[in-house]
Amino acid sequence: MLIRVSPQHPIKPSEITPESVHADRRQFLARMGLAGAGLALAGCSDAKPPLPSGSAAAGPEAALPALDVKKKTEMAGNEKLTPYDDVTRYNNYYEFGTDKADPARNAGTLRTRPWTVAIDGECDAPGQLDLDTLIKPHALEERIYRLRCVEAWSMVIPWVGFPLADLLKRFKPNSRAKFVQFFSLADAAQMPMIKRGVLPYPYREGLRIDEAMHPLAFMVVGLYGKVLPNQNGAPIRLMTPWKYGFKSAKSIARIRFTETQPETTWNAIGAAEYGFYGNVNPEVDHPRWSQASERRLGELFRKPTLPFNGYPEVAPLYAGMDLRRYY
Amino acid sequence: MSPAARLWLARALVWIGAATPLALLIERTLNGRLGANPIEFLERDLGDWSLRFLLLSLVLTPLRSLSGWTWPLRLRRTVGLWAYAYICLHFAVYIVFDLNILEPARALAQLAEDLVKRLYITVGFAAWLFLLPLAITSTDGWQRRLKRKWKTLHRLIYPAAVLGVLHYVWLVKKDLREPLLYAAILAVLLLWRWPWPKVRGAILRARPTPTAPASDQTLR
Numbered sequence: 004m005l006i007r008v009s010p011q012h013p014i015k016p017s018e019i020t021p022e023s024v025h026a027d028r029r030q031f032l033a034r035m036g037l038a039g040a041g042l043a044l045a046g047c048s049d050a051k052p053p054l055p056s057g058s059a060a061a062g063p064e065a066a067l068p069a070l071d072v073k074k075k076t077e078m079a080g081n082e083k084l085t086p087y088d089d090v091t092r093y094n095n096y097y098e099f100g101t102d103k104a105d106p107a108r109n110a111g112t113l114r115t116r117p118w119t120v121a122i123d124g125e126c127d128a129p130g131q132l133d134l135d136t137l138i139k140p141h142a143l144e145e146r147i148y149r150l151r152c153v154e155a156w157s158m159v160i161p162w163v164g165f166p167l168a169d170l171l172k173r174f175k176p177n178s179r180a181k182f183v184q185f186f187s188l189a190d191a192a193q194m195p196m197i198k199r200g201v202l203p204y205p206y207r208e209g210l211r212i213d214e215a216m217h218p219l220a221f222m223v224v225g226l227y228g229k230v231l232p233n234q235n236g237a238p239i240r241l242m243t244p245w246k247y248g249f250k251s252a253k254s255i256a257r258i259r260f261t262e263t264q265p266e267t268t269w270n271a272i273g274a275a276e277y278g279f280y281g282n283v284n285p286e287v288d289h290p291r292w293s294q295a296s297e298r299r300l301g302e303l304f305r306k307p308t309l310p311f312n313g314y315p316e317v318a319p320l321y322a323g324m325d326l327r328r329y330y
Numbered sequence: 331m332s333p334a335a336r337l338w339l340a341r342a343l344v345w346i347g348a349a350t351p352l353a354l355l356i357e358r359t360l361n362g363r364l365g366a367n368p369i370e371f372l373e374r375d376l377g378d379w380s381l382r383f384l385l386l387s388l389v390l391t392p393l394r395s396l397s398g399w400t401w402p403l404r405l406r407r408t409v410g411l412w413a414y415a416y417i418c419l420h421f422a423v424y425i426v427f428d429l430n431i432l433e434p435a436r437a438l439a440q441l442a443e444d445l446v447k448r449l450y451i452t453v454g455f456a457a458w459l460f461l462l463p464l465a466i467t468s469t470d471g472w473q474r475r476l477k478r479k480w481k482t483l484h485r486l487i488y489p490a491a492v493l494g495v496l497h498y499v500w501l502v503k504k505d506l507r508e509p510l511l512y513a514a515i516l517a518v519l520l521l522w523r524w525p526w527p528k529v530r531g532a533i534l535r536a537r538p539t540p541t542a543p544a545s546d547q548t549l550r
Contacts, residue, residue, distance in 0.1 A: 085366075088366075089366035092365070092366055093365065093366030093367060097504075097505075101504070101505035103365070103366070103367070104365065154503065156367055156370070201504055201505050202504065272504070273504075288447070291448060291449070291450060291500060291501065292448055292501075293443070293444070293447070293448070298367065298369060298370070300366050300367055303369070303427060304427060304430045304432070305427075305428060305430065
């Protein structure tokens with residue numbers, strides 16, 4: 004629990020520049036005509052510029068409400084956290100565009116309330132739950148996990164959420180529930196890039212039931228102590244830190260228990276490059292690039308990738324399996 | 331304006347145009363505006379400009395035949411060398427940061443592995459290699475010394491451009507629109523050079539008669 008002690012200095016809250024104005028300072032300077040040649044020249048390059056840190060372009064998330072976090076666990080070997088601006092401005096979320104900066108620009112159209120999640124398939128207590136009803140029984144905790152993308156970059160992120168197993172048990176999966184499938188929202192009205200059809204939508208992901216019930220599998224509703232920004236998969240997403248990022252479906256609208264291995268998006272369009280398991284494995288290269296090392300955002304040089312992304316506790320799930328075949 | 335002055339001006343414009351993306355990139359680097367993944371940003375931006383200038387160098391010959399102007403041909407060397415400069419910088423970022431130049435022995439082993447196992451790196455490296463003799467022999471002296479062989483040698487630009495575009499197509503995860511745009515432009519530029527005189531002749535005859543002022547004719 005966090006105990007707030009009032010600071011001794013004499014600055015009253017009313018004197019502090021509001022966050023929105025502070026975040027808007029570059030635009031403010033530009034309007035004052037002080038930005039000069041830098042901005043004028045910037046228009047000459049048609050390389051897509053990353054959003055400048057602290058700019059108002061991604062402003063709305065600065066005002067995201069804080070979450071009531073009951074417990075904090077460091078689970079990334081005390082590695083340095085990736086700054087909030089990088090976590091929220093460098094995203095893969097193709098429903099909002101394929102450039103890393105696109106989701107932060109475009110995800111403002113996503114409506115995260117009202118939001119319902121449908122739970123169906125091989126379970127005794129299926130249902131359609133309003134998001135708040137879905138989250139309410141769970142105490143929110145913070146977990147710092149490494150995130151390793153299949154594209155060989157990585158981050159360290161303090162997620163807020165609750166164990167996936169606790170959620171799934173509420174719907175009483177039956178004995179035929181061998182897998183869990185996750186469906187992301189696919190609404191062309193809210194997600195402008197769906198029409199481009201780069202991927203088949205809705206985005207689908209899946210886990211074996213024992214993977215889903217593993218204590219590391221996490222349902223995420225926030226990061227850095229605040230509500231999840233849209234571009235990071237609001238209002239609710241999966242996080243399986245020992246798997247490549249594509250396994251962790253965003254903006255989940257449906258959860259289905261299945262008896263057979265469900266279809267998953269990247270596996271369906273490129274089985275040679277993206278397996279159903281998607282476990283982080285430095286020994287098994289992507290056909291076009293190496294997975295032996297990764298670029299940790301914020302560091303200049305690449306670093307070695309760890310088996311299961313440094314979470315060896317999941318290894319028993321795959322005892323006896325040929326991980327070169329089941330990648 | 332004298333033809334010499336005009337050519338000087340055209341070259342100056344090419345230099346300014348070609349140096350601007352690099353200047354902007356340096357400005358971004360110095361001000362920490364390269365985004366969350368700065369190395370990737372440098373590699374992508376330098377790679378993009380490499381391909382753009384490479385394609386631009388291939389536009390100049392068709393431009394000359396379509397327009398009747400001669401000045402585009404005089405700019406090919408400058409544009410081509412700028413393309414090569416961007417390719418070298420792109421390659422340098424890969425060597426310094428992706429391979430980690432601080433550990434040269436391991437970097438060398440990694441380079442060898444990348445060249446053998448990763449096809450997009452193989453073709454990218456091949457493109458750089460193909461263009462190396464072109465950059466070296468780009469001077470007037472080499473042009474004189476090699477005589478007719480110079481022209482044959484410099485046809486290496488065609489396979490190099492194909493490999494460069496292939497390098498881009500193969501590294502993209504899924505969204506192929508941009509690399510395929512480069513591929514389409516390259517295809518048009520290469521097809522133009524295909525020996526089908528009838529088709530090309532028809533296009534050239536169909537264009538409006540050149541109305542260039544006399545001074546342009548003397549610009550050689």
